[in-house]
Amino acid sequence: MPPTRFSAAEYAAGVLAGNRVALSRAITLVESTLPSDQALAQQVLQTVLPHTGRALRLGITGVPGVGKSTFIEALGLHVVEQLGKKLAVLAVDPSSPRGGGSILGDKTRMPQLAAHAHAFIRPSPSSGSLGGVARATREALLLCEAAGHEVIFVETVGVGQSETTVHGLVDFFLLLMLAGAGDELQGLKRGIMEMADALLITKADQGNETAARRARREYQNALHLFPPAASGWYPPVLLTSAVAGTGIAEVWEMLENYQAQTQANGFWQERRRQQQLQWLHQSIRQALESRFYGEPGVRERLPAIQQAVAAGEMTPFAAAQELLGL
Amino acid sequence: MPPTRFSAAEYAAGVLAGNRVALSRAITLVESTLPSDQALAQQVLQTVLPHTGRALRLGITGVPGVGKSTFIEALGLHVVEQLGKKLAVLAVDPSSPRGGGSILGDKTRMPQLAAHAHAFIRPSPSSGSLGGVARATREALLLCEAAGHEVIFVETVGVGQSETTVHGLVDFFLLLMLAGAGDELQGLKRGIMEMADALLITKADQGNETAARRARREYQNALHLFPPAASGWYPPVLLTSAVAGTGIAEVWEMLENYQAQTQANGFWQERRRQQQLQWLHQSIRQALESRFYGEPGVRERLPAIQQAVAAGEMTPFAAAQELLGL
Numbered sequence: 001m002p003p004t005r006f007s008a009a010e011y012a013a014g015v016l017a018g019n020r021v022a023l024s025r026a027i028t029l030v031e032s033t034l035p036s037d038q039a040l041a042q043q044v045l046q047t048v049l050p051h052t053g054r055a056l057r058l059g060i061t062g063v064p065g066v067g068k069s070t071f072i073e074a075l076g077l078h079v080v081e082q083l084g085k086k087l088a089v090l091a092v093d094p095s096s097p098r099g100g101g102s103i104l105g106d107k108t109r110m111p112q113l114a115a116h117a118h119a120f121i122r123p124s125p126s127s128g129s130l131g132g133v134a135r136a137t138r139e140a141l142l143l144c145e146a147a148g149h150e151v152i153f154v155e156t157v158g159v160g161q162s163e164t165t166v167h168g169l170v171d172f173f174l175l176l177m178l179a180g181a182g183d184e185l186q187g188l189k190r191g192i193m194e195m196a197d198a199l200l201i202t203k204a205d206q207g208n209e210t211a212a213r214r215a216r217r218e219y220q221n222a223l224h225l226f227p228p229a230a231s232g233w234y235p236p237v238l239l240t241s242a243v244a245g246t247g248i249a250e251v252w253e254m255l256e257n258y259q260a261q262t263q264a265n266g267f268w269q270e271r272r273r274q275q276q277l278q279w280l281h282q283s284i285r286q287a288l289e290s291r292f293y294g295e296p297g298v299r300e301r302l303p304a305i306q307q308a309v310a311a312g313e314m315t316p317f318a319a320a321q322e323l324l325g326l
Numbered sequence: 327m328p329p330t331r332f333s334a335a336e337y338a339a340g341v342l343a344g345n346r347v348a349l350s351r352a353i354t355l356v357e358s359t360l361p362s363d364q365a366l367a368q369q370v371l372q373t374v375l376p377h378t379g380r381a382l383r384l385g386i387t388g389v390p391g392v393g394k395s396t397f398i399e400a401l402g403l404h405v406v407e408q409l410g411k412k413l414a415v416l417a418v419d420p421s422s423p424r425g426g427g428s429i430l431g432d433k434t435r436m437p438q439l440a441a442h443a444h445a446f447i448r449p450s451p452s453s454g455s456l457g458g459v460a461r462a463t464r465e466a467l468l469l470c471e472a473a474g475h476e477v478i479f480v481e482t483v484g485v486g487q488s489e490t491t492v493h494g495l496v497d498f499f500l501l502l503m504l505a506g507a508g509d510e511l512q513g514l515k516r517g518i519m520e521m522a523d524a525l526l527i528t529k530a531d532q533g534n535e536t537a538a539r540r541a542r543r544e545y546q547n548a549l550h551l552f553p554p555a556a557s558g559w560y561p562p563v564l565l566t567s568a569v570a571g572t573g574i575a576e577v578w579e580m581l582e583n584y585q586a587q588t589q590a591n592g593f594w595q596e597r598r599r600q601q602q603l604q605w606l607h608q609s610i611r612q613a614l615e616s617r618f619y620g621e622p623g624v625r626e627r628l629p630a631i632q633q634a635v636a637a638g639e640m641t642p643f644a645a646a647q648e649l650l651g652l
Contacts, residue, residue, distance in 0.1 A: 042644045053638050135643055142641070191520045193552065222548040226519065273636045280635045283646035288614040309606045310599045312379050315468070317461055318368045320609035 008043035015048055015147050018086075020120060023147045030139040031125040033132065045139055048146035053272070055088075055145045055152045056259060059166040061192070062176030064157060067202040070242040071176060072153060073110035078248050079151050080118040088144035089113070089153045091124035092137050092162045092169075120149060131286045134165040138279065141169065163192055168275055171268060172197045172258055174251075177219070179204060179212040194226055197235055198254060204239035204247065212239050231267040233258060297326035334369035341374055341473050344412075346446060349473045356465040357451040359458065371465055374472035379598070381414075381471045381478045382585060385492040387518070388502030390483060393528040396568040397502060398479060399436035404574050405477050406444040414470035415439070415479045417450035418463050418488045418495075446475060457612045460491040464605065467495065489518055494601055497594060498523045498584055500577075503545070505530060505538040520552055523561055524580060530565035530573065538565050557593040559584060623652035 006014075011029065014022025030041040062068050072089060079087045089110075113119045125136045141152055154170055156162045167173050175196035193199075199219050204212035216237045223235050236254060240247030262268040292298060305323060308314040332340075337355065340348020356367040388394050398415060405413045415436075439445045451462045467478055480495055482488045493499050501522035519525075525545050530538035542563045549561050562580060566573030588594040618624060631649060634640040 042641065042647070045641050046644060049638065049641065139641065139643070191517055194517045194520060218547065218551060221544065222551045225544060225548045272638075276635045276638065276642055277632060279642035280632065280645050283643050284618065284649060285611065285615065287646060287650050288618055289611065292610065292614055306603060306606065309602045312375065312598075312602065315368065315371050315375065315465065316602055316605035317465070317609050318372060319606050320613060321368070323610060324613050 008040055008047060011040075011044040012047035012146075015044070015143055016051060018148045020147075023120065023143060024122070026143050027122060027136075027140045030143065031136040041139065045142060048143065052142040052145040055141075055150050056255065057141065057152045057154065057170040057172070058255065059163075059170035059173040060153055060155050060176065061157070061163045061166065061173070062202075066176045066178055067242060068155060068176055069109040071200070071202060071240065072155060073113045074240075074242055074245070074248045075251060076110065076113040076119055076153065077116070078252055080113070080116050082249075083252070084118075085150040086118045086120075086148055087113075087151045087153070088120040088122070088141075088147075088149040089155065090122050090137055090140055090144070091155045092133060092166050093124040093155075093157055120144065120147075130161055130165060131282070134162075134169070135279075135283065137165075138169055163195070167195050168278055171271065172255060174198050174200055176200050176202050177215070178202060179208060179215040193222075197229075197231075197233065197258065198251075199223070199235065199237045200247075200251065201237065201239050203241065203243075205241045205243040231262050231271075232265055233261060233267075295326065298323055301326060334366055334373060337366075337370040338373035338472075341370070341469055342377060344474045346473075349446065349469060350448070352469050353448060353462075353466045356469065357462040367465065371468060374469065378468040378471040381467075381476050382581065383467065383478045383480065383496040383498070384581065385489075385496035385499040386479055386481045386502065387483070387489045387492065387499070388528075392502045392504055393568060394481060394502055395435040397526070397528060397566065398481060399439045400566075400568055400571070400574045401577060402436065402439040402445055402479065403442070404578055406439070406442050408575075409578070410444075411476040412444045412446075412474055413439075413477045413479070414446040414448070414467075414473075414475040415481065416448050416463055416466055416470070418459055418480060418482045418492050419450040446470065446473075456487055456491060457608070460488075460495075461605075461609065463491075464495055489521070493521050494604055497597065498581060500524050500526055502526050502528050503541070504528060505534060505541040519548075523555075523557075523559065523584065524577075525549070525561065525563045526573075526577065527563065527565050529567065529569075531567045531569040557588050557597075558591055559587060559593075621652065624649055627652060 006025070011022060011026045015026050026041075026044055029037055029044065032038065032041070060068060060072060076087055076089065079085050108114075110121065114121050122140060125133050137154065141154065144152055152170075154166050156166045163173075173196055175192060175198070177199055179201050201212050201215050201219075216239060219237045223237065228234070238247060238250055238254065240251065259268065262271075293302070301323060305314065305319045309316050309319045332351070337348060337352045341352050352367075352370055355363055355370065358364065358367070386394060386398060402413055402415065405411050434440075436447065440447050448466060451459050463480065467480065470478055478496075480492050482492045489499075499522055501518060501524070503525055505527050527538050527541050527545075542565060545563045549563065554560070564573060564576055564580065566577065585594065588597075619628070627649060631640065631645045635642055635645045
């Protein structure tokens with residue numbers, strides 16, 4: 001028996017009432033690649049859109065082993081328990097197979113948070129291209145806002161293309177680093193440090209404090225050498241210890257300072273405006289490219305042409321002309 | 327009277343013979359936006375293509391005032407006089423009006439080099455989008471190689487989008503910096519430091535040596551905090567003084583070391599392969615987008631739709647769907 005199909009109005013009403021089951025099902029709908037589901041999803045989104053945009057959207061990235069789950073559980077509990085706010089945790093990880101658990105694949109990674117009534121945790125959509133996953137995550141974020149979640153974490157692994165995507169989704173981009181000299185950079189993508197609004201050194205635990213403080217000083221010096229950001233914000237380097245339970249309140253305080261400063265100078269609003277427009281043009285580009293590369297003539301000729309171009313036997317422009325003429 | 331129009335074979339023969347007038351005219355041809363010129367240009371390029379790819383391609387960037395002209399003249403004279411090699415200097419600067427002189431607008435910026443028989447200096451094409459200028463520069467580079475130039479400098483101002491373009495054109499990307507604390511970063515684009523294969527601190531002149539050495543140490547420390555590059559190369563920080571005439575031979579020696587190391591580990595060849603493929607797909611993307619955004623229906627609706635998206639009244643995906651349906 002197929003699952004009951006709700007109308008757009010029913011989905012929207014359930015989401016706006018903060019019903020977790022409705023929210024989950026609406027997210028499943030935006031993740032669907034079926035054209036009929038997508039059309040319905042857009043109707044739901046259009047209905048809830050006036051009720052979105054009010055959350056603080058925080059991107060969190062770092063290589064595996066840096067302690068992302070532990071940090072998210074600690075900051076998340078601070079948000080729901082100390083601040084009494086509703087939190088949603090989303091993930092962007094196109095490489096993760098369903099249930100594979102490489103990132104938020106199951107809720108046992110953050111058991112206390114997952115059990116809390118004010119926290120909503122959703123694993124990464126498992127299907128599709130990065131573009132598709134990114135769109136689904138962006139729309140899931142809007143649905144969570146419509147459902148009354150005041151803080152959204154978007155988690156990603158800092159090793160691929162996905163952190164650029166997440167950077168385009170959030171108000172603040174936090175990079176988690178280990179204190180060990182050199183090792184922490186293994187696997188981290190070049191360019192990611194300059195995207196960070198703050199660095200957080202994890203596992204600054206007893207016995208590791210000296211290394212953590214040295215790492216903080218080094219990163220702080222390095223960040224000062226970067227060109228200043230348009231926001232007027234200087235990315236700080238913070239320390240946290242899950243063992244000692246320290247540094248979490250400071251992270252939240254920093255986020256509030258950032259929000260106050262950039263809302264006052266208009267950067268916060270402008271960043272969101274720019275993100276919206278970037279998403280529009282990226283959606284168009286993806287659709288144009290997906291149509292083009294899907295054409296039978298192009299699919300057939302492309303491998304030989306790519307080989308000729310890579311070997312320097314054909315100029316890229318001439319090759320493009322040939323493909324565009326098919 | 328219109329200028330004499332050569333055949334593709336005549337252009338190619340002149341270029342391959344190393345005739346400077348033929349090279350200049352062939353570059354003018356690839357810069358032309360007329361469809362008939364572009365078709366002819368592609369024939370010329372296809373003919374000379376087997377004779378390209380042998381030069382060392384060096385990208386040079388830095389903010390205005392950093393001393394790019396002085397450095398290019400000094401390194402260029404080293405190449406043509408000490409090493410006896412043929413050099414071509416190209417520029418990518420879409421913002422420069424013809425003859426405006428903001429970058430290579432006239433040859434008085436590097437008078438000795440411009441007068442040398444083994445140096446060929448070509449200002450940035452003045453017309454068109456960054457995409458068009460980038461294509462023209464890439465094709466001019468191939469023509470210069472076919473004309474026997476063994477070293478190519480591609481110069482750009484490090485303040486816009488063009489340095490990413492140049493990075494995709496060259497084997498080695500050199501970022502020029504001033505030693506002054508903080509000031510040197512004004513106007514420099516975020517992310518550019520992580521693209522650099524080396525940093526060169528200019529104006530390390532007498533009286534300024536302490537600041538220059540301190541800057542070198544700071545940048546070297548900062549670069550060590552970046553994730554290692556796929557090339558296995560660690561970007562060094564060098565000093566140069568035009569006044570004292572120091573540091574130029576060291577830059578060349580570094581380039582040779584880089585070439586030897588990355589040709590041995592295969593990265594040099596792989597970078598060029600990847601660049602070729604990127605240019606193919608960028609050319610296709612530009613053509614698809616230029617067709618799409620040029621459609622009358624899209625042109626008419628786009629402003630209102632962008633406004634609705636930026637204001638959060640319409641999801642980017644729904645907006646894209648509407649435009650794609652026009």
